Amino acid sequence: xxxxxxxxxxxxxxxxxxxxxxxxxxxxxxxxxxxxxxxxxxxxxxxxxxxxxxxxxxxxxxxxxxxxxxxxxxxxxxxxxxxxxxxxxxxxxxxxxxxxxxxxxxxxxxxxxxxxxxxxxxxxxxxxxxxxxxxxxxxxxxxxxxxxxxxxxxxxxxxxxxxxxxxxxxxxxxxxxxxxxxxxxxxxxxxxxxxxxxxxxxxxxxxxxxxxxxxxxxxxxxxxxxxxxxxxxxxxxxxxxxxxxxxxxxxxxxxxxxxxxxxxxxxxxxxxxxxxxxxxxxxxxxxxxxxxxxxxxxxxxxxxxxxxxxxxxxxxxxxxxxxxxxxxxxxxxxxxxxxxxxxxxxxxxxxxxxxxxxxxxxxxxxxxxxxxxxxxxxxxxxxxxxxxxxxxxxxxxxxxxxxxxxxxxxxxxxxxxxxxxxxxxxxxxxxxxxxxxxxxxxxxxxxxxxxxxxxxxxxxxxxxxxxxxxxxxxxxxxxxxxxxxxxxxxx
Amino acid sequence: xxxxxxxxxxxxxxxxxxxxxxxxxxxxxxxxxxxxxxxxxxxxxxxxxxxxxxxxxxxxxxxxxxxxxxxxxxxxxxxxxxxxxxxxxxxxxxxxxxxxxxxxxxxxxxxxxxxxxxxxxxxxxxxxxxxxxxxxxxxxxxxxxxxxxxxxxxxxxxxxxxxxxxxxxxxxxxxxxxxxxxxxxxxxxxxxxxxxxxxxxxxxxxxxxxxxxxxxxxxxxxxxxxxxxxxxxxxxxxxxxxxxxxxxxxxxxxxxxxxxxxxxxxxxxxxxxxxxxxxxxxxxxxxxxxxxxxxxxxxxxxxxxxxxxxxxxxxxxxxxxxxxxxxxxx
Numbered sequence: 001x002x003x004x005x006x007x008x009x010x011x012x013x014x015x016x017x018x019x020x021x022x023x024x025x026x027x028x029x030x031x032x033x034x035x036x037x038x039x040x041x042x043x044x045x046x047x048x049x050x051x052x053x054x055x056x057x058x059x060x061x062x063x064x065x066x067x068x069x070x071x072x073x074x075x076x077x078x079x080x081x082x083x084x085x086x087x088x089x090x091x092x093x094x095x096x097x098x099x100x101x102x103x104x105x106x107x108x109x110x111x112x113x114x115x116x117x118x119x120x121x122x123x124x125x126x127x128x129x130x131x132x133x134x135x136x137x138x139x140x141x142x143x144x145x146x147x148x149x150x151x152x153x154x155x156x157x158x159x160x161x162x163x164x165x166x167x168x169x170x171x172x173x174x175x176x177x178x179x180x181x182x183x184x185x186x187x188x189x190x191x192x193x194x195x196x197x198x199x200x201x202x203x204x205x206x207x208x209x210x211x212x213x214x215x216x217x218x219x220x221x222x223x224x225x226x227x228x229x230x231x232x233x234x235x236x237x238x239x240x241x242x243x244x245x246x247x248x249x250x251x252x253x254x255x256x257x258x259x260x261x262x263x264x265x266x267x268x269x270x271x272x273x274x275x276x277x278x279x280x281x282x283x284x285x286x287x288x289x290x291x292x293x294x295x296x297x298x299x300x301x302x303x304x305x306x307x308x309x310x311x312x313x314x315x316x317x318x319x320x321x322x323x324x325x326x327x328x329x330x331x332x333x334x335x336x337x338x339x340x341x342x343x344x345x346x347x348x349x350x351x352x353x354x355x356x357x358x359x360x361x362x363x364x365x366x367x368x369x370x371x372x373x374x375x376x377x378x379x380x381x382x383x384x385x386x387x388x389x390x391x392x393x394x395x396x397x398x399x400x401x402x403x404x405x406x407x408x409x410x411x412x413x414x415x416x417x418x419x420x421x422x423x424x425x426x427x428x429x430x431x432x433x434x435x436x437x438x439x440x441x442x443x444x445x446x447x448x449x450x451x452x453x454x455x456x457x458x459x460x461x462x463x464x465x466x467x468x469x470x471x472x473x474x475x476x477x478x479x480x481x482x483x484x485x486x487x488x489x490x491x
Numbered sequence: 492x493x494x495x496x497x498x499x500x501x502x503x504x505x506x507x508x509x510x511x512x513x514x515x516x517x518x519x520x521x522x523x524x525x526x527x528x529x530x531x532x533x534x535x536x537x538x539x540x541x542x543x544x545x546x547x548x549x550x551x552x553x554x555x556x557x558x559x560x561x562x563x564x565x566x567x568x569x570x571x572x573x574x575x576x577x578x579x580x581x582x583x584x585x586x587x588x589x590x591x592x593x594x595x596x597x598x599x600x601x602x603x604x605x606x607x608x609x610x611x612x613x614x615x616x617x618x619x620x621x622x623x624x625x626x627x628x629x630x631x632x633x634x635x636x637x638x639x640x641x642x643x644x645x646x647x648x649x650x651x652x653x654x655x656x657x658x659x660x661x662x663x664x665x666x667x668x669x670x671x672x673x674x675x676x677x678x679x680x681x682x683x684x685x686x687x688x689x690x691x692x693x694x695x696x697x698x699x700x701x702x703x704x705x706x707x708x709x710x711x712x713x714x715x716x717x718x719x720x721x722x723x724x725x726x727x728x729x730x731x732x733x734x735x736x737x738x739x740x741x742x743x744x745x746x747x748x749x750x751x752x753x754x755x756x757x758x759x760x761x762x763x764x765x766x767x768x769x770x771x772x773x774x775x776x777x778x779x780x781x782x783x784x785x786x787x788x789x790x791x792x793x794x795x796x797x798x799x800x801x802x803x804x805x806x807x808x809x810x811x812x813x814x815x816x817x818x819x820x821x
Contacts, residue, residue: 004631011537014507016564022631031628037564037635039622040504041603043611045594049795052713056751057799060591063508063659077713111514111535125537131524143518150517161746163515164508164659168748170713175747265613272608272616275626275633279607279614288615371716395612402711403791408611443537457506 003027003435005428010446012112012129014064015456019424019445027434032425034449036278036417036456043407051080051381051402055169058394061409062458063164064107067100067156068387068412069458071242072394074169079262080381080396083172083374088367092159092174094242095186095359096166097385098352099155101241102148102193103163104388105304105349108453109200110145113342116447117208121217122440148196151189158182173371180366187360190353194318197350201322204346209329219330222430223338223448225293226251227419228283228300231307232386233258238315239307239351241386247310248283248300253333256283261384264393268410271418278456280418281410293422302390302415303452304344309334314347316354322347338423341451348388377402387412389455411458423448496552496673499531499543500582501572503565504592504642505558509583510534512659519666526673540568546575553672557582559589559803560643564636573649578677580668580684584658584753586645587683588763589803591658593642596802596809597794600640642803653677655684658753658800661740685738689757690750693737696722705776709790712749723749724774729796734760734767751799762805764797771797 005021016038024030042061046054054073059066071093078085085093111130115123119132127135134142153163159176160166168175178186208214217223233247234240237258246264248257257267270279271288282288286298293299300306308327314320326343327333359365383394390412397406427448431441500513510532514520529536530551531543554576560566573579584590595603608614608621626633645651655668668684671677678684691697700722710727717723723730723744730749736757743750756763775783790796798805 008540009533011533011539012535014534016502016533020631020633031631033628033631033633035633035635037562038504039603039607039638040561040592041595041598041600041607044603044606045598048597049594049792050711052711053792053795056748057591057594060506060508060658063506063511066506066508081713107511107514129536131529134521139521142521146517146520150515153515157742159746161742161748162659164506164511167743168746176719268613269615270611270613272614272620272622274620274623275628275635277622277635281613284615373716375713401791406612408613410613 005432005435005437005442007442007446010449012115012446012450013454013456014062014458015454017449017454017456019449021428021432021445023432023434029425029429029432032421032428033275034417034421034424036276038456039277040457043409046407047404049404051396051398051404052077052171054394054396054404054407056167059165059167062455064455065100065104065387065389065458066164067097067104067160067166068385068392069394070160070166070169071097071385072383072387072392074171074383075243075385076381076383076394076396077169077171078381079383080378080398080402081171081375082378083372083376085173086369086372088177088364089173089370089372091359091362091365092178092370093169095356095365096156096159097242098356098359099152099189101352101388102197102349102356103152103156105345105352106145106149106200108388109342109345112453113450116443116450117211117214121443121447122438125439125443128443144196144199148193152193155186155189170371171375172373177368177370178366183360183366187357190356190360193353194350194357197346197353198318201346201350204343208342218337218339220430222427223423223451224336225301225338225419225422225426226336227293227297228256229306229309229334230300230302230391230415231310232384232391233311234315236315237312239311239313239319239348239386240315241352243385246384246391249310249334251294251297251334251336253309261393262382264382264384264395264410268393270410270414276417278417279414281414282418291418291421293419299418299422300415301419302412303341303388304348305335305338305341306390307386308344308347314351316351316358318354319347319351322350338448338451341453345453389413389453389458390415411455413452413454413456413458416452416454420449420452420454423452495526495528497528497530497546497550498553498555499551499572499576500529500555501531501533501568503556503558503569503586503645504561505583505585507534508659509557512583512662512665515662516666523669540571543571543575548574549577551576553578553580555580555582556645557586559585559592560639560645560648561592562636562638566648569645569649578652578672579645579649580653580655581645581651582655583660584656584755584800587654587656587804588755588801589642589644590800593802594795594799595642596807599810600638641809644803647803652680653682653684656736656753656755657685657739661738661742663740664738683736683755683758685736685754687758688737690732690735690737690739690741690754694722694732694741694744696720696744699725701725704774706774706786707776709786711791717747719747729771729790731767731797734763734770734797751796753800755801755804763801764794764805764807767797768793
């Protein structure tokens with residue numbers, strides 16, 4: 001009998017999602033879909049608003065990565081008004097942006113992802129969360145995690161008012177400078193964060209790589225996808241978050257494209273499928289070849305592993321050492337192992353922390369020269385940052401008064417949307433047979449998307465709505481045979 | 492564990508910023524987690540909808556919902572949590588007033604869908620396809636929720652007991668609300684768990700507010716180097732502090748950025764935007780320099796300022812499709 005399994009909602013991610021797994025007559029997985037059922041319409045309802053308001057509206061696309069949208073909007077305004085930020089403004093933006101990358105990567109790793117490893121993929125779902133993790137690692141470690149997140153968010157709040165939803169980015173500058181007193185505590189935060197980042201990497205090595213079962217999962221074909229990779233790189237082709245060029249490598253790691261973000265439309269296109277609200281991006285010059293990895297694919301992946309694959313190294317020394325370790329252990333470039341995204345995420349956080357140590361020591365940081373007022377409206381501006389989940393593009397056009405006439409956004413989870421579909425299908429094919437599926441095995445299907453740290457509010461900035469994620473079993477005609485339920489909480 | 496009060500926290504059309512705001516309780520979140528039984532929280536816990544459905548009616552002491560309501564699935568979740576909960580708290584500006592996504596009511600869903608899936612410059616869609624409620628792929632049936640043409644506030648869909656505004660609500664007010672709930676020290680139903688004063692009264696720039704406010708020219712924030720200590724309105728920069736409830740901690744103002752009204756109106760005001768716009772028009776004094784109406788007209792996108800967070804709670808309704816308007820006129 002052919003059947004279907006539905007997981008709803010998918011959990012420990014940002015947003016609403018749903019997974020549908022279709023089984024053939026033998027109970028084997030025939031097909032699987034990761035559906036985004038949420039839309040909001042930012043691109044359209046921002047039209048008619050003053051362009052400078054985008055640094056206040058765009059952050060509301062996502063409460064987890066508002067700093068990415070805030071900074072992409074701010075940089076779009078630089079381009080729109082033909083102005084460069086002052087050196088101090090650029091340092092301040094980078095400092096805030098690194099603090100954001102740090103807190104964002106750690107909330108994903110410790111709150112959303114690590115329960116699968118530290119509490120265990122088969123543990124009771126009532127315990128497989130941050131509270132269960134605290135029970136395992138102890139309150140001391142948990143307080144350190146809370147502390148690193150809190151202290152880095154203090155930097156965001158000091159500079160842009162709020163976390164979430166930073167406010168106030170301006171073309172050519174920032175709304176507030178840094179005093180000498182503030183510089184001191186920010187330097188202490190950066191020092192503390194570097195130590196924490198080293199601890200987090202050691203924890204990953206001990207708990208995940210040091211565990212034979214988990215290491216097998218990381219290396220398993222069930223979590224391996226051959227695609228292109230994309231990320232922002234600096235002038236030395238090292239990983240960069242705030243600015244740089246976009247680099248794309250092919251599945252073997254050869255440079256496929258290196259371009260200025262202003263040229264994004266030459267390289268990236270969006271495909272529409274009627275069964276999901278997220279548009280699927282692909283490499284425009286290759287053309288849409290469907291949901292396919294390996295030979296003939298036009299799909300690419302972004303995010304922590306995407307940028308490590310797309311770069312020639314990390315921009316800071318400790319992160320570079322960690323980068324080399326990752327590729328040594330997983331067979332050199334290119335690493336296609338989806339679960340290695342967690343490892344790469346911790347390496348990216350380390351680079352951001354090391355970079356903030358350097359910025360906090362820069363004498364220009366406390367200068368009062370925080371605005372460049374030489375604005376000349378260009379009527380079009382493109383801004384790009386490397387968001388924690390991958391490369392983010394904002395593109396605006398305005399009338400002669402700087403009122404928006406066109407807004408186009410390409411966000412990180414869109415780049416990953418088609419690969420996530422393939423990843424959950426792979427994991428389902430490995431772990432699901434028939435409908436009597438153990439809960440822990442369904443969780444392994446969820447682990448396939450969780451590695452990407454998808455952000456569904458971002459992916460579906462287009463209209464308001466939600467992405468459900470559940471497991472439902474249906475027959476070939478689509479009739480629900482049964483829902484696979486997770487066991488409830490045991491008090 | 493079972494005698495602890497059960498709390499469920501769920502998102503609707505939300506950005507998850509309210510979830511982050513709860514996590515921002517930091518050390519206290521561990522204490523809160525010990526004092527209550529968190530029975531549903533999709534961003535952090537692995538419970539599915541079936542688990543929520545398994546509770547008896549009103550078995551959950553407090554259901555917290557954030558986000559506006561835009562589709563059938565969100566309405567179902569809101570109704571389900573209402574059924575299972577003794578009390579419902581609308582958390583954040585989207586649940587309270589519609590929030591930023593409510594700006595979509597100034598356009599039509601048809602316009603949004605056409606732009607996003609057909610007209611956006613990076614889209615390649617030779618067949619002009621749009622997402623469908625039902626699609627068959629290789630014989631497999633896939634479904635998506637039904638979208639509404641309108642963005643709703645939470646209390647337009649279900650009965651709401653308490654409101655905690657803010658984008659996001661600040662840490663101290665969330666902690667106060669949870670403490671009040673745990674200690675059963677709750678204000679009357681319908682209360683906003685925030686101060687009753689206007690933001691101007693708690694604004695650090697208030698002492699620079701002129702006794703008689705006269706706006707003679709309107710300036711946009713990027714055009715000027717705003718003085719970091721002077722009242723924004725006195726500088727001719729639109730700031731909604733006079734029409735907005737206090738409680739945010741003046742976070743935007745402290746980084747030299749004017750208020751956009753995320754805390755919603757002060758007590759007694761039904762339509763935040765209409766009130767703000769009428770008050771603003773009273774402050775405009777073009778005097779010898781010309782017609783005050785011309786000065787008001789020089790404000791680009793007034794609706795986008797005064798309804799930034801509150802369009803769905805306003806009396807405006809939504810934009811109608813042109814063909815529907817014509818039909819109604821016959």
